[in-house]
Amino acid sequence: MLDGIFAFILLDTANMRDFIGRDTYGVGPLFKLITDDGFLAVCSEGKGFLEIKTSMSTPAKITPFPPGHFEVFDLKLTGKVQSLQMDRFHCCTEELKHASFNNLEGLGTGFELETVKSNIRILFEDAVKKRLMAHRRIGCLLSGGLDSSLVAATLVKLAKEEQLQYCIQMFSIGAEDSPDAVAARKVAAHIKSEHHEVNFTPEEAIRVLEDVIFHLESYDITTVCASVEMYLISKYIREKTDSVVLFSGEGLDELTQGYFHKDGVEKHLLRESFKDLNLIPDEILWRKEAFSDGMTSQKKPWYISLQEHIESEVNDSQLENASKLFPFNPPTTKVGFFIIRQIFEKYYPGRSEWTPHYWMPRWIKATDPSARTLSIYKPDKDQ
Known part of the structure; x- marks a missing residue:
């Protein structure tokens, strides 16, 4: 959907x-x-x-x-x-029930590849168009990845067609040399939008960690790490700009397992998609790192700063007793899990089932979900 x-x-x-x-x-x-x-x-x-x-x-x-x-x-x-x-009311192998009530011209039925791709284009443009509001200033979160770039480009195109009387503002967050920041600059220049870059320090990210976990109601490390940046950029937009309606490309990689497309892992991708969200077509764009990785510096990623902070907060004996303290989804490493779980339990004691499982690549041996810790990761220059 x-x-x-x-x-x-x-x-x-x-x-x-x-x-x-x-x-x-x-x-x-x-x-x-x-x-x-x-x-x-x-x-x-x-x-x-x-x-x-x-x-x-x-x-x-x-x-x-x-x-x-x-x-x-x-x-x-x-x-x-x-x-x-x-x-x-819906199974991921079935067509959406509301499809028969959609009066958009050109929508097809069935799961043939060309039909699916055509439907995605039609529904995608319609989703952007119906949220254009001439009386509410619009902005767009731009990471430089394919998803947010598609949203941004479509937004600017449709805004011109609707003759909105202002330039669409784009917002990105990250270290100056981060892959996402570099890509976002290129996209913003290409679509001729007003671009704003928000920088933050690891210290700022750690300071808002508790607020983020409180609002998320989750202790999943992937969700928390990505949401810290979303929290900081949202705070900037609210305090420094007049944009009140924000578009974003968030969610598509999670829907289609787009982060990890690699030969030999398709069966795992399919299993994950069936279990979590939706059936996916065979052709997927592989984005090798998530938002929380892509917006950090190649020299010292955000997850390294978080590791260093946690090392000063958690000792080995505490981690050894983690399964006794937290029998449901027990933390297994200091790398974010333990201290994040402690913050969650501070606000939501006994509510650990709200996070059914940790997101973690199941097709490779991993203890940290950051793409930069995985053996398949290669920096941009090697791709």
């Missing part, structure tokens, strides 16, 4: 039914809380439930709603509910 609703709650008052659903790929978070005596609460963030008081002797369970599912409740006159049905 390139475009659509992240979550929905429908109330059928005629039949006293309540419907809850979450988007196909899990892009938008959704949590539910249901007490043992039948009261239901729904929120896009788990932290929204933490102060809720109930008559239960033990805290009510807060659970993430599974993506691509819906749940039907019988709504009682007392305001209490009873779950009647929990079911999946």
Whole structure:
């Protein structure tokens, strides 16, 4: 799904039914809380439930709603509910249910490669076009990778067609010599946009680590490391510019396993895509490093600074006891996992199931998800 609703709650008052659903790929978070005596609460963030008081002797369970599912409740006159049905409304090998209601010209059906590629182009342009708002200044996060570059180029093209009366602003973040920063400059110059570069130090990144984990509600190292930069650039945009609507290429690599396309690993890519998100075509662009790597310096990447910080905070004996402290998804290294997990537990004790697993390449022996630590990684000059 390139475009659509992240979550929905429908109330059928005629039949006293309540419907809850979450988007196909899990892009938008959704949590539910249901007490043992039948009261239901729904929120896009788990932290929204933490102060809720109930008559239960033990805290009510807060659970993430599974993506691509819906749940039907019988709504009682007392305001209490009873779950009647929990079911999946979409499988990644099936065509999206809403496709038959889409009136975009040229959309095809089926999974033939040319049809899929044509549909992606049509839906992609439509998703960008419908978010053009002449009365709200628009900006775009530009990493220099294929995804954000496509969004940026399409945005500038459509903005000209719609005759927006201002230049689209592009924003990138990273060290001056980072691969992403260099690529973003080239893209911004090519599409003739107003470009802003945000620089940060490892010390600044470490200072906001706790805030980022609090807002993310996750202790996954990949998610946290990438989100630190997103947090810093978002903060800059809010404080220093007048852009209020932001476009981004985030999510496509995660949808298509685009970071790691390499001979001999296709079966792993396919398995990961089936398990996490969506069926992918055979032709994938391989981006060898994620946003959190690409925007850091080749001389001293962000993950090295994080390692050094953690070495000063965590000793070997603490790590040896990690599985006792955290039996669910126990941290296995000092490299981000342990201290990040401690921060998470500070704000969300007993909520470790909110992160079902650590993202980690399963087709290669790895203890750190940073692409620059993997044996297949080569600097740009060697590619």
